[in-house]
Amino acid sequence: MQSFRTELENPLVEKDILDLARKIELFRDGKIHEEKFRSLRLARGVYGQRQQGVQMVRIKLPYGKMTFKQWKRIADISDEYSIGNLHLTTRQDVQIHFVSLDRTPELWAQLEQDDITLREACGNTVRNVTASITSGIDTQEPFDVTPYADAIFRYFLRNPICQEMGRKIKIAISNSDADTALTYIHDFGLIPKVLDGKRGFKVVVGGGLGAQPMLAYTAFEFLEENQVIPYMEAALRVFDRHGERNSRHKARLKFLIQKIGFDKFVELVNAETIAIKNKTFEIPTTGFSETEIEGYLPTQTASTIAPETEEYKTWLQSNVFAQKQEGYFGVYVRILNGNISSNTSRSLIEQLDGYVANDVRVSINQGLMLRFVPEANIPYIYEVLKAHDLASPGANSIANITACPGTDTCNLAISDSTNITSKLEAVISEDFPDLIYNNDIKIKISGCMNSCGQHGMANIGFHGSSLKSADKRVLPALQVLLGGGTVGNGVGRVADKVIKVPSKRGPEVLRVLLNNYEENATEGEYFNDYYDRQGEKYFYSLLKPVADLTTLKDDDFIDWGASEQFATEIGVGECAGVMIDLVATLLFESEEKLEWTLNAFNENRVADSIYHAYSVFVSAAKALLLDKSVNVSTQNAVIEKFDEHFVAKGEITIAQSSFKELVLQINQNEPSVDFATSYIAEAKAFLALAKAYREQTVEA
Known part of the structure; x- marks a missing residue:
């Protein structure tokens, strides 16, 4: 491996990167056991792909924030070390794929020049802290949760209590009771509250999706802001000591709570409080507002005239909203499958810089959000996005489908989850165009049951699977799930598994469901209310003809985006920990x-x-x-x-x-x-x- 210079000011980060380079050399020389090395590199954001010999690198963006300079740095690095694509994730990270392991230290060193880290983006650590992308600009929020997300991220980064846990920990912070960060499916979830003039949070704990979804427990209806980090530290100490470490399928916090009971978990957490680092932790809230950050607000005013088209009006109505700061607007940008090229990124940066805030957020539905857009600049922003084929309306509607990378790169994926997304979105735009304004129904797809695409809490969800025909041939399939979603204030619903269908019939499933809903729902009846009224058996019967395997065609044995006959090829996943047995x-x-x-x-x-x-x-x-x-x-x-x-x-x-x-x-x-x-x-x-x-x- 070629030597390189980090040229970093932070000695702790520099040591981290040089240590990774040294460990790679020891691994190549056979001096570090493969399983141990896997654990080490995962904690540094380096994840094995489905394709042998290359890595996925996950870039950790707390609450999804990128400055234009950071965005450009990531785009340039994707060109130099990867294939020129940036994949936006449901946890507000950016992933780049097909990276050589030997080049990961120098890649990391380049990222750190603009204060971007890989540290603990994967592995058995505290992962990226996600937060509502409207934090700080939402008219409904009690206060801006951005400083709290930032403080939690920094407090647990490299913290010894959470470097080698049995499994990962995911934290989400919503900025209002609408719970747009989906706190109820996280290990720790926070929702802001104000009680007697004091700031605090409703705290939920022990949620998770995966193959066995569980909704979070309420730990506190109100916990003062300076107690949030101490509580998390105590709870993580309990998880570190008592959490499962052998069976990855039982190693999440939700399983520990299920095993010992929530009351016992509370007792153990309370017993840790004497030994935690800080009994209180005051979180600084200054330095985060638009007026406190130099170069944050836009400086350019565009002269573009708003087009008099239905297309523009639809985009304006569905993708643009007024901020709580008078005269400014937020703009949602739909990104198909969360994939945006480095060339597109650089072009957008060049044309948007100065016209919007120097703060681009990655959303949990794999899109982007532009902030502090002056009203005069909205038509210009639309024209820029349209020129890049990024002005699709319905950014938060049923038309914007969330999907994990699936069989494109993931070891665990069973069947396609990305190519089918465009087919399903086409069903919406072509057959149900009025639903572009429907923000009630969310469609989510994962390549397997592990729910990286969050299908387990979707109103209409799919996950990759397989079926066998009467002649024992294997074909790609989709498990259909219905009735999940967000209720609000830390409460959610887990979707029911209804039926399994051949993957090529996924679009037909969607047509049948939406036609039935439009024809039979009462005026103003939400999809989940309609699902509850009709019941799971009703929808099983409704979709059973679509699942009929006696009418299979040759095309049903070829997955979306593939040219050869389907075969299940599942590798070893790396989201979980590995046991060191030497x-x-x-x-x-x-x-x-x-x-x-x-x-x-x-x-x-x-x-x-x-x-x-x-x-x-x-x-x-x-x-x-x-x-x-x-x-x-x-x-x-x-x-x-x-x-x-x-x-x-x-x-x-x-x-x-x-x-x-x-x-x-x-x-x-x-x-x-x-x-x-x-x-x-x-x-x-x-x-x-x-x-x-x-x-x-x-x-x-």
Whole structure:
């Protein structure tokens, strides 16, 4: 691998990137186990693709914000390191595909020159913090949630409590009770409230989609703003210690709560509060408004005359809204499948810069939003978008379908989710043009049951699957789901699985559903209300003729966008963690964690040093348990099983009565310098003890 210079001002970021480069070299030399290396690169935004030998790189954009300079940087990097495409995701990230692993450190270094990170965009970490894209400009919001999203992102980035959890953590912040960030499907969700003149949030916890969707529990109807981060920190400590680590299918926070019960979860969280870094955390709210950011507001006034066309009027009515700041407007931009080329991006940047705010937001439905557009500039913005084929109306309507990348690049995808999107959108525009204004119905598609396209909470959802014909041939299929969606204020609905149909009949499914709805719904009846009135069995019977496999044609065995006969080719997914099962690797990790412990302590990051020391105990103990072929699935089990297999049997002697008593001092003490000093010394001594024991067993 060629060496490179990072030329970065932040030494922490520079160390991170150089460490990735060093670990890639060690992996290439066979000195790092493949599973360990996978975990490491995922935490740095580098994700394996369906295609061998190339990577998807996920760029982490807190609350979806890009300046024009950042957007251009990403576009240029996509040209240099990828294929010139930017994929906008449902978590407000940007992904670029087909990147060489060896070039990822220099790619990251270039991004960081404009304050863009890959760190913890993937892996078993706190992922991107998403937020309503109208935050700060919405007439219905109690206050701007942007500073809170930003503070949460920064607080947990590189935080030792959430670097190696059993699974990922997703956080969303909605800016009003409309819940446009979909808090109810997240591990942590926040909705702003004002009580007795004080700012705070309704907090929901433990939501998630995937193959087994669960709606979030309400943790607090109102939690003061300075308690939000302390609560999350305590809850993450519980998840880190008690969360599943072996079975990826049971490793999300929702499963931990399901397993132990919500009341027990609350009890464990409360028990952690003595040891958290901050009992309160004041979130700075200055520096985020349009008047506080230099060069934020537009400086140019266009002279374009508004066209007198129905097309323009439809776009204006469905894609433009008045902000709470008088005289300014927000503009939604539809992006098919979330894919926008680097050339288009640069052209838009050149023509939009100065005419809108220097703040472009990626939306959770894979589009863009332009902010602070002066009324005089709206016709000009329309003409610019139209010239780039980006002036389609209905940005928040049924016509704008959300879809994950599916079989284009994802290892887990079963059948196509992108090519069919254009076919379904054509059904809306050609057969149901009046629905361009319908913001009630949301259609979402995923390539598999894992719900990256959020099909599990769609009014009309599809996920990739397969079927077998009478002659045992496999054909691509779609599972149809109905009745999901957002209720509001942290409450949602999970869609019902209704029926499975051949993929090529997806457009017909949509026609049948919408015709039935238009013909039989009462005046003003929402789709979900109509679904509830008729019931799941009614819709199963309605769609059963479309699912008939006795009328299959040869074309049904070829997926959308494909030319060859369909075959299920599912790889190994990387959204979840991997178990490190090599004793030597775990002991090496323990030494590395001890180094992090000492560095943090020397830098006066006392709480961080204590948590790193805790990780030393757990990692070293797990290594010795694995050496005895004792498999454990949580950190808490590591602690208990170590007592059972080593301390109780006298194989290892420690000063305390039990290993549990030694390690869980972390819960019983404030993060003081005195406690850190003694706890770190005990961790160092235990690691030495573990290494000596391992050496004796190897020699024996």
